[in-house]
Structures are given as C-alpha cells and as structure tokens.
Amino acid sequence: xxxxxxxxxxxxxxxxxxxxxxxxxxxxxxxxxxxxxxxxxxxxxxxxxxxxxxxxxxxxxxxxxxxxxxxxxxxxxxxxxxxxxxxxxxxxxxxxxxxxxxxxxxxxxxxxxxxxxxxxxxxxxxxxxxxxxxxxxxxxxxxxxxxxxxxxxxxxxxxx
Numbered sequence: 001x002x003x004x005x006x007x008x009x010x011x012x013x014x015x016x017x018x019x020x021x022x023x024x025x026x027x028x029x030x031x032x033x034x035x036x037x038x039x040x041x042x043x044x045x046x047x048x049x050x051x052x053x054x055x056x057x058x059x060x061x062x063x064x065x066x067x068x069x070x071x072x073x074x075x076x077x078x079x080x081x082x083x084x085x086x087x088x089x090x091x092x093x094x095x096x097x098x099x100x101x102x103x104x105x106x107x108x109x110x111x112x113x114x115x116x117x118x119x120x121x122x123x124x125x126x127x128x129x130x131x132x133x134x135x136x137x138x139x140x141x142x143x144x145x146x147x148x149x150x151x152x153x154x155x156x157x158x159x160x
Contacts, residue, residue, distance in 0.1 A: 014157040017141060018050025022057050022079075022152045027065075036066040043079050046151070053133065055083035061091075063152075071104025073097045075122070087130035093154070095122030097147065110149050120145035124156060 025042040032038075046057035061079025068074075074096055081089040098119040099107070107113045122143035126136035140159040145152060 008160050013160045014142070015160055016050065017136070017139075017156040017158045018048050018053050020046060020048045020057060020081075020152075020154045020156070022046035022154070024063070024151050036068070039065045039067060039073075041065065043077070048081055048083075050156075052135070053083055055081055055087075058082055067108065070101045071108050072099070073104075073108075083130070083133065085132070087128060087133050089130070089133055089136060090127040091124060093122050093124045093143065095120070095143070095145065097145070107147060112149055113147075115146035118147065120147060122154060 023044040023046050025044055028040045028042070030038040030040065041063040043057065043059065043061040043063065045059045048055050048057060058080045061077065063075055063077035065076075066074045075094065077091070077093040079091050079093075081091060083089070096119070097104075097107075099113075099117055103113050103117045107118070122145060124141040124143055126133075126139075126141070128134065128137055135158075141156050142159060143154045143156045145154045
C-alpha cells in the first residue's frame with residue numbers, strides 16, 4: 001500500500017469493501033470462436049455502496065464470457081464506477097462461475113437459480129486518479145457474485 005505504514009496481518013483476512021448491483025442487457029451470443037463459446041453481456045448501469053464508497057455503475061461496460069461445454073463460464077467484466085463525490089474508477093473484474101450442469105444450463109438460458117448452487121468468484125483491479133479512492137487501486141480485491149436474469153450482485157472484499 002503506497003505510502004502506508006499500516007501493519008497488515010501475516011495471514012490474509014478479508015474486509016468488506018462494497019457491493020455492486022448491476023443491471024445487464026440480454027447476452028449477445030457470438031457462438032464458437034477460436035477462444036471458445038463467446039458471449040458479451042452489456043452493462044446498463046447500477047449502484048455501489050460500502051463503508052467508504054457510494055455511487056453508481058455507469059452504462060457502457062460489458063462482461064466478456066467464455067462458456068464451457070458444461071455451462072461453466074470464465075468472466076472478464078470491464079466497466080466504470082462514478083462515486084457520489086464525482087470520482088471515476090475503472091474496474092477490471094475477472095472470475096469464474098461454476099456449478100452443476102443442470103443449474104448452469106438453467107442459468108445460461110435466463111432462468112433464476114439459487115445463488116447458493118453456484119461458485120461465482122472474482123478477482124478485481126481498480127484504476128483511479130482520485131486520491132480518496134486510491135485505497136482500491138492499491139489493494140488486492142476478491143468478490144463473490146450472484147447472477148439473476150436481470151442483473152448481477154457482486155460483493156467486493158479487500159484482502160488484508
């Protein structure tokens with residue numbers, strides 16, 4: 001952590017950073033490419049809220065996915081946050097969604113499934129020029145996700 005003299009625990013611990021509630025459009029299915037079965041899910045907007053940050057997810061990002069034959073997905077979402085005090089934060093959120101073949105098939109066809117039936121985890125990097133949010137850019141962050149037909153909820157945690 002740049003310029004910080006704070007002592008961190010030897011073994012990693014998690015500290016809740018914020019929750020993002022993201023609205024999404026219908027997936028664009030590109031079919032099977034050289035990289036695999038590619039889908040692009042446009043991001044329509046959303047909200048973020050945590051102890052040190054509040055604001056919105058701006059429209060214009062997307063989640064670029066590779067679907068595997070069992071329905072599992074490798075994810076890479078890129079989007080921008082705008083905090084209530086006007087700071088812009090660029091997000092790159094990579095991860096995976098795993099579950100039983102049946103649950104993944106229902107999820108990928110647009111059905112609502114119980115989030116507890118999925119393993120949806122992310123690792124995230126942030127970029128910003130805003131000094132008040134540099135703590136995000138200087139942190140290792142991981143997330144847990146929930147996928148719904150109309151959107152995604154991701155809870156971000158700073159690794160201490």
